[in-house]
Amino acid sequence: MNRASAERARGMTIRRRLLLILIGPLALLLAIGVVLDYAAGVVPLRAAFDQALINETVAAAAQLRARSGGTVEFDLPPQAIEMLRADKYDTVYYLVLGPHDEYVAGDQGLPSAAPDHENPTFLDAQFKGSAIRGVTYRHATPAGVVTITVAETTNKRDQAWHRLLISILLTDTLQFAAILLLIWVGVRLGLRPLIALRAQIDSRSAQELAPLDETRVPGEVLPLTQALNRLFATVRSNAQGQQQFLANAAHQLRTPLAGLQTQLELLRHDTDAVAVRERLIGLLEGTRRLSHTANQLLALARAEPTATAAADFGDVDLRELAEEAVAKHFDRALRQHIDLGVEAARARTRGSAWLLREMLANLVDNALAYTPVDGRVTVRCGVTADASAQSYVEVEDDGPGIPPDQRARVTARFYRPPGTSGDGCGLGLAIVDEIVRGHHAALDIGSGANDRGTRVRVTFPAA
């Protein structure tokens, strides 16, 4: 597993996630703020510029002189006209039309606003190739209504809008950046206890399984730390169990090996044919026991749920397995004069066929080992009679049985009940137990019919 890439995919979680989550909405808020601020700033600005235009128009209107005969004269001295036109940024145009819309003065062709219920009336238009904003004032004179239009190009206004927008954008962006920075720094400060916890975990060696210090851990993380500490405790006890197991396994493997080695060394110098034969029989027995132990140790390792691939699981015919187990052990039963048989009804479950085969082999093996001559061992399978209709397999013998106080302990690895003979290595029921747990099944060790012997039943979960 590539840890670095996994860390990158998930990594820096809280801070980066918080930023990623907030950056979108914040940007949207910024955009809305800019639009609103701009709108709010533009209205008074425009009013101010428009008012200045009106003032100029009204001032110009004051210069009108009505003549007798219905004509009008625009009596504006050249300096005043210059004043009117003078503007740092914009070109100012004007046009005075008489009561009959006849030209009186100003720029020919300048458009006027159509008469409106408002006076003065504003207009936006094009004149001499540029956009203009103008105001038309209809002034009542004794000669009739005179129309005065004053207009200016929009440079000044455009510039003002531009500045307004820039200042708004600048302040809002600064705010936005400040918020992001605050989140970044704030989360960092808020996560300080977590980082400290990480450092505490990082600084540990892989073997160190002491619990983490929970005193300075914030409330939100406490469940996590507690879970970690529980995990450490489990791993610690597993590791101790593993050590214990290794010690036992070493003993189980080395003892017969030592026996074999000594016997073989003796054999080198033995010349007496009878003694050689006796030693050979011992050697054979020792080797047989050694291979049994090696097989059982391997079976145990394979039976551990972590070693079982889910892919091995499939639909298993328990009846077939029960019959197979009986057929396989039939010779041994014959030799021991034990009546080994099967009472199989239809029963299926989901599981690993080879693990369940291993389990049954161990159960039958145990039953044969502890059943005296002329005893009876029966392998059964079927479906429970109650509503749950769970599949089960069981092996029953009429041997001495397991005392109730021993039943909980017989599944421990290398455990051999006191007073047992035989050459078992005490792993059989441990293997069965591992396989049962891997199948989420239930193991029940009880007495056989009429409270005699042993009956080991494995009940599988309902389908």
Place this chain on the structure above:
Amino acid sequence: MRILIIEDDALVADGMRRGLSQVGFAVDHVPSAELAEAALQQENFDLLLVDLGLPGVDGFELVRRLRRGGKSTPVLIVTARDALADRVGALDLGADDYLVKPFALPELAARCRALIRRSKSNSDSGITIGPLHLDIPRRETRVQSRAVDLTRREWAILECLALHAGQVVSKDRLQQAISSWDEGITTNAVEVYISRLRGKLGDDVAIRTVRGLGYRLDESVA
């Protein structure tokens, strides 16, 4: 009956060679798949014992090549590898049986006999199990030199047991073996025929009852 052992561990190979020779097989040994292929070009064998972990071409590849080349010689895999994938893989490739080391010699001999018998029963005319001999085309049965007269149903049951000697044969299967003549035969009838067979064959031939399952014709170990 000739057996070729393909095994690179000299100690194991020697043990198998001696053990199988003692029970009457003619045994040859080669330490690699390449040499095995050469030997198979020259001579015929009744059974190959193949180790999976061979140097160079491994056991899987050897079996694959043999089967692809059309050789149907039975193959018994004898290996220390007992992972499920190895077993399934070997059998899928065309191996006939699988035995995990360490094994007991009688078990090895029994498997060898069973495999050879199974391959012979298709081609040869007879099956011999210890003192019992069945002449299949003539439907004649002998125990030692004594001819035994069997009815057709008794013969069918004995033939079925003999073809699977050493294995438990279920009552259902035996019932099927005789039901082609007689519709609606019961499993009780099978019990009756078995008991008659036991009487006719005598104590030298052991037909065992496996409670709840069926019957087994014992292979007496030579």
